[in-house]
Amino acid sequence: MHFDSIQYHVNNGVAILTLNRPEKLNSFTQAMHLEVRAALDALQADRSVRVLVLTGAGRGFCAGQDLSDRAVAPGAKPVDLGDSVEQFYAPLVLTLRNLPMPVICAVNGVAAGAGANLALACDIVIAAESASFVEAFCRLGLIPDTGGTWHLPRLIGMARATGLAMLGEKLTAAKAEQWGLIWRCVPDAELMTEALAMATHFASAPTKGLAFTKKALQASYANTLPEQLKLEGAMMRELGNSHDYREGVAAFLAKRTPNFTGE
Secondary structure: OOOOOEEEEEEOOEEEEEEOOHHHOOOEOHHHHHHHHHHHHHHHHOOOOOEEEEEEOOOEEEOOEOOOOOOOOOOOOOOOHHHHHHHHHHHHHHHHHHOOOOEEEEEOOEEEOHHHHHHHOOOEEEEEOOOEEEOHHHHHOOOOOOOHHHHHHHHHOHHHHHHHHHHOOOEEHHHHHHHOOOOEEEOHHHHHHHHHHHHHHHHOOOHHHHHHHHHHHHHOOOOOHHHHHHHHHHHHHHHOOOHHHHHHHHHHHHOOOOOOOOO
16 A cells, blocks of 8 residues: 555564654644554454554654644634544544554654654553653643543553643653653664564464453453453453464473464
């Protein structure tokens, strides 16, 4: 497929989706939203894909919404920003959260506004040392959308989430790792090496089990302990009948490398 504002390719089970408007710090327009949606639709239809890496081109990961996009720019008539959230940002977050595979975000530079919260919607976030996270919404009289009000307090607690959301201060990648907002902060030159090494690992891992792990962890936010234990039992029952479990046990007993298929 040909895209103008993103890049998308698949190799050996690893899909890489790159936001590609570097001159605008990869900020979102409606056109870019539609291209991202098309790429994610293609990913879900491709049974060879076992893991997704999301990153940005140039010196930024994503500066959020392009405020010059006519769909959201204030004008003579009121702008319905709720429509933008409902039509584009909310479906994007839910798609990433529900993908039955690991989603790695490689944050190569500034992640601001919706860009910061897009990164937090991914399963594992690796950031370059020069990267930063900015909840810039308060500077425009808005709230942290793209799941920000949901992810932030769960990842770093209410006090830090409130400070970031209401002050809009820049959070460095190193401090984001220290706070538990992201998985790891690495030197800039090592970012994609680290992200692709992790993606290669996941591409040969028992991805059905990883998909269930992802689903179970997300369910734990709403479940009581008895409910979560019941869910774990149901998932273990299904996974115990999977090819990957049988292969994993056989490989362990034979002291060989397993050949997982994600089934």
